[in-house]
Amino acid sequence: MYNMNLNTALYNYLMDPKNPLYNFTLGKVYEDIGHTAAAASFYIRTGEFATEFEDNELLTYEALLRLALCFEHQSSRVFTVKGTLLRAISLMPERPEAYFLLSRMHEMCKEWQESYTFAILGENLKEHEPKEKLITNVEYPGKYGFTFERAVTAWWIGLWDESLYLFRELDKNPDMKWNYITLVKNNLNNIGNNIFKEPILYYDLYYEHLKVKFPGAINIKQNYSQCYQDMFVLTMLNGKQNGKFLEIGCGRPFYGNNTALLEKEFKWTGISIDIDKNVIDEFSKVRSAKTICADATKLNYDEILEDENYDYLQLDCDPPIVTYNTLLKIPLESHKFAVITFEHDHYIDYHSEIRTKSRKYLESFGYELVVANIAPDNYNSFEDWYVHLDLVEKSIIEKMKNISDKSKRSDKFMFSRIC
């Protein structure tokens, strides 16, 4: 219908000038050829007559959306665009398109809080693809449009973690249109794709809030791990002294390190492996653990592992496929690890492959997932924590177990309440 030329649309209109659809069609033809003022006239008439003569709310609603788009195209008519979209929302508050366009308009105006609010209102509607379709494309891309607006505006109102998380979720969405794909990738590049800031540290003043007050915890002044991994290991092993660890992807000796506390305060020993020579050189100078500088996927662990059982296995390489391939090299059939922290980096693993595969693999060797989807924030799940049922007390497992799909901020998880 909208391929018709202007003369035909005008002729139809003149034959029945109060016909809402003829008004709408003429408006659309004008809009398509760039004459948005003329289009506006006929969209306003559409709205009036569709309501007055046909009680056709949907056509009125669509005419208001198109009218707003015309004014948006004319630029610098912000009040009118917003007013028109608000009128559209008031007419059909259950439909998503006007919320989206209004959120987008506020975003264009750098009115971040307003844009964020309308994005959330739209996101929470029951229907994002209403059964009653509009006649024309009003630039509403679907539910992900709200997520996109929310992601953009969350950043500007200081919700950086939420923004990053939403952009990552969008980046996994195979249904996005190309222009959104580009925008999402650009935004990810601009705001940085690294979820980790400073380690989330434990201090002794938090002791009272620990969910499980294991022996020796009261003496810990400060830990070192990125996300409480060391505190988790000690929790699951009831503050074990003289434990043994295999640390793959050890990183720096103290900063963000998962075994420094174990070694320093609980007299653990073990093996620390990293591919980075500088890291290993630094590590060797200040830590007691045996160090190996190598590609973890190429090591023969039967030769490296001196004991049958170990208390802790850390698997943390980059990218996550390397971590998984390393896991496959560990002789789990001949060696047991009481606690395992496995970094799957789900937040950037768009197909969830590593997380799914690693869970299946570890469970096949008798490991129980105790904490799923640990994160440095409320959004970016990057690690799973396991225990071997033969080596950890069941009562502690029961106290700590949480394998919901939701991302768990590590400090929130370890405490009975946030300090």
Place this chain on the structure above:
Amino acid sequence: MNRNLCKKVIFEGGTTIPLLIDPKYSKGLGLMNPSIFIDNNTRILLNLRNINYTLYHCEGQQLFNNRWGPLSYIHPENDMHLRTFNFMCELDINSLEIKNYCLTDTSAFDKPPLWDFAGLEDARLVNWNNKLYQCGVRRDTTPNGIGRMELSEIVEKDFSELKENECKWKEVSRIRIDPPGSPTYCEKNWMPILDMPYHFVKWTNPTEIVKVNILTGTSQQVFLGKSHIEGVSDFRGGSQVINWKKYRICVLHEVKLFNNKLSQKDARYMHRFIIWDKDWNIIKISKPFSFMDGEIEFACGMTIYKKDLLITFGFQDNAAYLLRIPNHMIEEIIGLKDNV
């Protein structure tokens, strides 16, 4: 009242033609109030007004007024002026569509506007003494918007003389016309009488004709009709006054201005044809009509072409059209057969 003259005309073999220029020049904004003129029987010229606003007018039950009411000018929020630009166009002699056009170059006389309405508005085309004029109202020369009719002489340059980005049509003189008698606030819509150089029908009921002295920019009343038609709204100006058979005719408008319950302004326009004899006695007035069901329309151009009557009009300040009325309908359409 006929609310859809175009439909009636189409049924009798006439046509309604959209008048368009490339939106990159108009920015997609209103093309309105075109004025048609046959230039020396050789070509069809048209002045097409382009404005920087979009008129928002709600009709019918007015359920979707915007925040300023049912009638408002949606101008750029960073520019409070309602600006007018005039494009000179040439129409194709067969299709009557615009075939070429350019913005009239007014740079020789432009000054920063002192009031919100900037530019020459609703300019009619007329050729007097071999000079082509745009004559319309300008309200930007005083801080309080005093409106005066102006005659802007325009000349056409040869394409070969044009520099890059130079306009083909250029304003070469500008005359601001003082009205006769006591000073008034706003003079507009004077209708140029094509066969009487520098004469306008200033008012129609009763008919008042003024003559302009282009050397002094003054005007004087040269005719005032005796008859006053009762029971009609003010007859405001419209097209040029043209000769047709033994008559002079024009199309003019009436407007009803009113406020809604929130004191927001609104308006409804109607048009009529007026027929005078050669002594300026009103012979007939047509019944009021609108062109294409709009409540705000405005015609300021009319001519005879190949015996047909051509009228150019704007729709809601946002679109422009040409209506071709076949010769056999003219008497009926202009009201010569009416008893009004």
